[in-house]
Amino acid sequence: xxxxxxxxxxxxxxxxxxxxxxxxxxxxxxxxxxxxxxxxxxxxxxxxxxxxxxxxxxxxxxxxxxxxxxxxxxxxxxxxxxxxxxxxxxxxxxxxxxxxxxxxxxxxxxxxxxxxxxxxxxxxxxxxxxxxxxxxxxxxxxxxxxxxxxxxxxxxxxxxxxxxxxxxxxxxxxxxxxxxxxxxxxxxxxxxxxxxxxxxxxxxxxxxxxxxxxxxxxxxxxxxxxxxxxxxxxxxxxxxxxxxxxxxxxxxxxxxxxxxxxxxxxxxxxxxxxxxxxxxxxxxxxxxxxxxxxxxxxxxxxxxxxxxxxxxxxxxxxxxxxxxxxxxxxxxxxxxxxxxxxxxxxxxxxxxxxxxxxxxxxxxxxxxxxxxxxxxxxxxxxxxxxxxxxxxxxxxxxxxxxxxxxxxxxxxxxxxxxxxxxxxxxxxxxxxxxxxxxxxxxxxxxxxxxxxxxxxxxxxxxxxxxxxxxxxxxxxxxxxxxxxxxxxxxxxxxxxxxxxxxxxxxxxxxxxxxxxxxxxxxxxxxxxxxxxxxxxxxxxxxxxxxxxxxxxxxxxxxxxxxxxxxxxxxxxxxxxxxxxxxxxxxxxxxxxxxxxxxxxxxxxxxxxxxxxxxxxxxxxxxxxxxxxxxxxxxxxxxxxxxxxxxxxxxxxxxxxxxxxxxxxxxxxxxxxxxxxxxxxxxxxxxxxxxxxxxxxxxxxxxxxxxxxxxxxxxxxxxxxxxxxxxxxxxxxxxxxxxxxxxxxxxxxxxxxxxxxxxxxxxxxxxxxxxxxxxxxxx
Numbered sequence: 001x002x003x004x005x006x007x008x009x010x011x012x013x014x015x016x017x018x019x020x021x022x023x024x025x026x027x028x029x030x031x032x033x034x035x036x037x038x039x040x041x042x043x044x045x046x047x048x049x050x051x052x053x054x055x056x057x058x059x060x061x062x063x064x065x066x067x068x069x070x071x072x073x074x075x076x077x078x079x080x081x082x083x084x085x086x087x088x089x090x091x092x093x094x095x096x097x098x099x100x101x102x103x104x105x106x107x108x109x110x111x112x113x114x115x116x117x118x119x120x121x122x123x124x125x126x127x128x129x130x131x132x133x134x135x136x137x138x139x140x141x142x143x144x145x146x147x148x149x150x151x152x153x154x155x156x157x158x159x160x161x162x163x164x165x166x167x168x169x170x171x172x173x174x175x176x177x178x179x180x181x182x183x184x185x186x187x188x189x190x191x192x193x194x195x196x197x198x199x200x201x202x203x204x205x206x207x208x209x210x211x212x213x214x215x216x217x218x219x220x221x222x223x224x225x226x227x228x229x230x231x232x233x234x235x236x237x238x239x240x241x242x243x244x245x246x247x248x249x250x251x252x253x254x255x256x257x258x259x260x261x262x263x264x265x266x267x268x269x270x271x272x273x274x275x276x277x278x279x280x281x282x283x284x285x286x287x288x289x290x291x292x293x294x295x296x297x298x299x300x301x302x303x304x305x306x307x308x309x310x311x312x313x314x315x316x317x318x319x320x321x322x323x324x325x326x327x328x329x330x331x332x333x334x335x336x337x338x339x340x341x342x343x344x345x346x347x348x349x350x351x352x353x354x355x356x357x358x359x360x361x362x363x364x365x366x367x368x369x370x371x372x373x374x375x376x377x378x379x380x381x382x383x384x385x386x387x388x389x390x391x392x393x394x395x396x397x398x399x400x401x402x403x404x405x406x407x408x409x410x411x412x413x414x415x416x417x418x419x420x421x422x423x424x425x426x427x428x429x430x431x432x433x434x435x436x437x438x439x440x441x442x443x444x445x446x447x448x449x450x451x452x453x454x455x456x457x458x459x460x461x462x463x464x465x466x467x468x469x470x471x472x473x474x475x476x477x478x479x480x481x482x483x484x485x486x487x488x489x490x491x492x493x494x495x496x497x498x499x500x501x502x503x504x505x506x507x508x509x510x511x512x513x514x515x516x517x518x519x520x521x522x523x524x525x526x527x528x529x530x531x532x533x534x535x536x537x538x539x540x541x542x543x544x545x546x547x548x549x550x551x552x553x554x555x556x557x558x559x560x561x562x563x564x565x566x567x568x569x570x571x572x573x574x575x576x577x578x579x580x581x582x583x584x585x586x587x588x589x590x591x592x593x594x595x596x597x598x599x600x601x602x603x604x605x606x607x608x609x610x611x612x613x614x615x616x617x618x619x620x621x622x623x624x625x626x627x628x629x630x631x632x633x634x635x636x637x638x639x640x641x642x643x644x645x646x647x648x649x650x651x652x653x654x655x656x657x658x659x660x661x662x663x664x665x666x667x668x669x670x671x672x673x674x675x676x677x678x679x680x681x682x683x684x685x686x687x688x689x690x691x692x693x694x695x696x697x698x699x700x701x702x703x704x705x706x707x708x709x710x711x712x713x714x715x716x717x718x719x720x721x722x723x724x725x726x727x728x729x730x731x732x733x734x735x736x737x738x739x740x741x742x743x744x745x746x747x748x749x750x751x752x753x754x755x756x757x758x759x760x761x762x763x764x765x766x767x768x769x770x771x772x773x774x775x776x777x778x
Contacts, residue, residue, distance in 0.1 A: 006070075009132055009182035010141055010232030011148035013074060016175035017048075017123040018152030018636075019159070020081060022628065023172060024088075024116070026156065027165035030246045030262040031220055032093070032640050046570060047117035049323040051124030055132060056578040059722065066133050067186040070126055075198065077122040081173040082202075084115040085166060092216045094223060095345050123176070124732060132724040135717035138649030146640030146703040146706060152177020153632040156625075157243045161329075167209035190469050217248070217262070224263035226233055228254060238337060242329035244625055249333065256341065258306050258330065259548075268333070269303030270346030272343030278433045286455060289447070290371050291316035292470050297370035300407070302358035302395065305330050307342045309373055310351060321351045322369075324361045326623060331355045356623030358522045359400055364684025368409045377419035380636055392617040396525045398425070401431035405460055405713065421446055421454040423515060423525060425484070425498045426459045430517040442497040446484040447475055455480065520619060521750035564740060570733070578726050592723055594768045595716050599727040601765025604741070608758035609668065609705070611742040612751045617694055620679045622687070634698040639706030645706040653711035654770060660707050661766040665759035667701040669713055672752060708765070715769060739775040 043667070055061055059071070093108050130141050152175070159168040177199045184191035205212060217236065237256070238249040249269075250257040254270040287309060289296065294321040301309045306324035313321045323346070325331050331353060335346050336642065346353045354361060373397065394400060396416075404414045416424060425444060442462035447455040457463075457471075468485050475482060482488070484495040497503040508516045518525050610631065618627040649656035656765035675697065682693050709731070716723050745754045 005182050005185050006130060006134070006137075007140065009070060009074065009146040009179045010127060011144040011151075012175050012179035012182060013077065013123050014145045014148035015152035015155070016077065016081075016172045016179060017120065018149040018632070019155050019175060020119060020152075020169060020172035021686055022153055022169035023160065023165060026243075026245075026625075027088070027158055027169060029264075030165065030215065031088070047120035048124035049729045049732030049734075049736065050117070051121050052128045052727070053578055054121075054729075055125065055725035056722075056729065061129075066129060067183060069129060071180050071187055071191055071195075071262075073122045073126050073129070073182040074183055074347035077119050077126070078121060078173040078176035078180065078198065080115070080118040081169060081176065082205075084119060085169050087111060087115040089166070089213045089215050092219045109653065119176075120290065126179070128725045128728045131713060131728055132721070134723060135713055135724060137173075138713040138717075139643050139650065142706070142710045142713075143640040143644035146636045146643060150633045150640065153636070155694070157629055160243050161241055163206060165246065166212050166213040166215070168296065170202060170206055170213075172198065173620070174206070177202060188425045193477050198291045220262040221259065236698055238333065240329040240333065242327055244327050244623055245329070247327065247329045247333065247336070251311075256306070256338065258333075260305075260327070260330075267330075268308045269306035269338055269342050270308050270311050271341055272311060272345065284449070285312070286453070286480060287373075287375065287417055288312045288316055289455060289471065290373065290413045290457060290473065292474060293413065293467050294370045298367070299371045299373060300324065300365075300367075300369045300389060302362075302374040303376075304353070305334075307334055307345050309375055310345050311342070313371075313373075314345065314348065314350065318350065322367075323351065323353045324356050324358045325353060326355070326357050328355050334663040337432070351752050352642075353697070355525075359395055359403060360683055361620045362403050363409050365407060368407055368744030370409055370412050372404050372414045373409060374414075374416045376416070393525050394428065394520060394523050396518070397520050397523050398427055398430045398434070399520045401427050401458070402434065405431065405435065405458075408460045410626075411459065411461045413460075416456045416458075417453070418456075419454060420526060420528065421448075421456040422494060422498070423518070423528070424456040424458075425495055426455075426515055426517045429498055429504075441489055442486040444484060444486070444499075445471060445482070446495060447471070447480040448483040449478075449480045454483075460514045461522055461614065489741075519750070521752050522746065523615075524747055527747060528610070564744075578729075586607045591719055591769075591772050594772060595712070595720065595723055595727055596730055597768040598712055598765045599709075599731040601761045601768070602712065603731040604738040605703060605761040605765065606760045607738035608737045608742050608745075608754050608761065609701075611739060612746070612754040612758070613671075613698065614684070614750050615746070616675060619688060620683060620694065622690075626687075630694045631698060634695045635702040635705065638699045638702030642703040643710045645703075646710045649707070649711060650714045653715045654772065657708060657711055657766055658770070660704050660711075662706045664701065664708075664762055667704065668755050668759045671697060672755060674762065708762070712769070715772065719772065 013117055052217065091108050091111060093112065094102075094105050127145055131138055134141060151173075155171065156168060158169050163171060177195055181192060181195040181199065184195045225422050235251050236248050237251050238247075240247045248262075250259060250261040252268075254271050256271075258267040258269065260266065283645045289725070296317050297313075298320045299313045299318045299322070301313065301321060301323045304310050304325055305327075307323075308321055310321050325334075334342060335353065339346065345351055355758045362372075401414070408414060417524060418424075425446065430446055432443060437443065439462065443459050445457040445459075445463060447457075449455075463486055465487065468482075471485070472482060483492050484499075489499055490496050494507075497507045507513075513528060514530050515528070614624070614627050614634070617631050618624050619632050621627040646656070678693065678697065682690060685693075712727070713724060716727055742754050745757060
């Protein structure tokens with residue numbers, strides 16, 4: 001019974017913690033832009049590492065009744081989750097004001113940090129307490145911890161669509177109370193009754209989560225989309241949550257506006273009465289330009305959302321239109337609630353709507369198209385904030401361009417409407433040169449409009465003089481200019497510097513800008529400046545089309561610098577302060593430096609591999625959330641199994657580690673070698689099969705990655721049991737540090753480099769403990 005209580009308790013607390021982390025990430029994606037989400041979540045996770053530090057500094061805590069502490073900490077976790085949620089929705093943060101240094105907003109951010117840290121602190125103390133008091137059971141405890149965490153990250157998929165972002169967070173509190181109920185079984189009926197009463201209370205809160213914890217949605221819209229939402233007669237008609245995002249439909253009479261994640265992205269629904277589509281008048285605007293070159297084209301629209309581009313295609317007499325929409329909530333809205341409003345365009349026999357990821361569908365499709373149309377409707381405020389800087393996209397890489405060209409007919413056109421098309425030119429040049437095209441510059445046209453709006457066109461065959469004349473005829477009335485065309489290549493020096501191979505090398509090596517083509521290994525399309533460069537100063541670039549980059553300079557790198565500074569400062573607390581207390585108390589351990597280095601390396605290595613694999617599997621799984629769920633679930637569950645099996649190796653942990661850690665490195669290299677061929681082979685397969693293949697690829701690595709931590713705890717227990725809480729805290733702290741460094745390394749060198757680096761870090765950790773003799777006293 002005793003073991004069941006502890007294993008069940010740590011299992012549910014771990015599940016609650018992972019569910020909380022992922023659910024808050026989904027919720028914060030609505031409230032904030034991505035860089036601030038990354039900053040807040042990473043900082044909050046410091047609470048997990050702080051738990052071990054507190055137990056190290058205050059060893060008297062270990063004298064209290066462990067069962068009472070575990071029960072109390074579980075309840076504190078659940079209650080702090082509810083309080084943190086109330087703080088998050090009740091204290092709005094003005095994103096733009098933070099970077100202006102307004103004291104009140106900075107204070108609000110600190111308040112968010114404090115209350116978000118508390119749940120992770122309490123759950124971390126539960127784990128640290130169990131590991132330090134029951135080190136002989138570490139392999140089984142860590143097994144329950146990791147498997148529970150795997151389940152927690154998987155639960156976000158059904159809970160967010162069912163309960164909304166706020167409801168999913170409350171679900172984490174509910175799981176925490178279940179953990180408390182497990183621990184209460186060793187305390188008596190009164191503790192169990194209290195746990196059950198609190199459980200019932202949270203269950204009653206779940207159906208009205210959005211009402212009890214209302215998001216400041218008007219404030220969010222204003223922050224993310226300026227004053228657009230404040231216009232008269234604009235109201236929220238419908239709200240839907242999917243596992244991917246929150247969708248709000250706004251009445252902007254006569255149109256409807258779809259806000260995705262609080263306005264980070266937008267799409268319009270155009271009213272259309274349906275009827276005879278043959279009488280639909282051509283809709284000539286900046287998005288319809290490619291249709292002027294084609295008669296009755298077959299079209300693929302990636303990300304049609306509200307259907308504006310589909311309606312344009314139909315108005316331009318498209319023979320066939322396939323729309324590939326990733327978000328199931330949007331797909332449901334346009335085919336159910338709003339199908340009449342948009343004229344049932346998705347029920348038109350010429351139209352097919354598919355709920356899938358765009359590039360995955362392209363890889364799977366056997367069709368060829370006259371036009372592949374891709375729209376990136378980013379909020380102007382999101383653009384101005386620099387929120388895109390750290391965002392990766394696999395729709396805009398060299399490999400993606402090659403995929404699109406493979407699915408275009410001989411004279412087919414790829415049309416992409418977005419900002420930053422200067423990098424699209426570099427992608428196109430790289431892809432065309434890889435395909436052996438003699439004069440790739442003849443296949444490209446760029447139109448630039450007001451602000452950051454631009455249109456990029458890439459043709460499988462060279463553009464003809466007649467086609468270029470059509471562009472010029474329609475561009476001027478639409479207030480666009482031909483920024484680059486094959487017949488006037490030298491008019492724009494910046495574009496010509498990319499087109500001309502003799503000038504390109506110098507531009508790509510420029511000290512301020514990063515215009516090199518991005519790949520699947522480094523998919524940061526919007527990271528236009530060199531890492532750490534916050535402002536352009538070169539006059540020639542400011543005069544040659546990079547003004548848009550200057551105006552929308554990123555704050556993403558600032559976020560990373562803040563986090564790195566924070567990590568460096570907190571290292572004094574996490575490592576040196578406990579060591580100071582140890583020295584003052586007379587505690588000595590000959591091998592404490594070796595143990596600390598070993599667990600530092602484990603934390604760094606594990607998270608670097610984890611994050612790199614999440615990124616690597618995004619393309620294969622179709623969306624970051626699906627990749628997060630698949631990779632975390634598989635790695636954590638099989639790492640848990642590995643931890644359980646490591647109990648058989650506890651008599652000779654170092655000997656076992658000399659085989660396990662090289663095995664981790666070998667499996668990482670093997671994954672790098674086989675992942676691309678397997679992805680290419682199965683990318684077009686159904687989602688369940690891709691999930692199964694992913695699990696089979698990741699399971700052996702997860703199995704080995706679960707063994708070094710419990711074996712290390714066994715080794716510490718043999719020499720310095722008092723160090724166990726500290727090494728747990730240090731491991732958690734360096735996990736947070738690794739999440740930051742993974743982005744820094746990936747921006748500069750790519751995710752392949754991150755994986756190799758992680759393998760080397762594991763080897764460094766192994767070298768730190770090889771010289772420690774077996775069973776020597778502390």
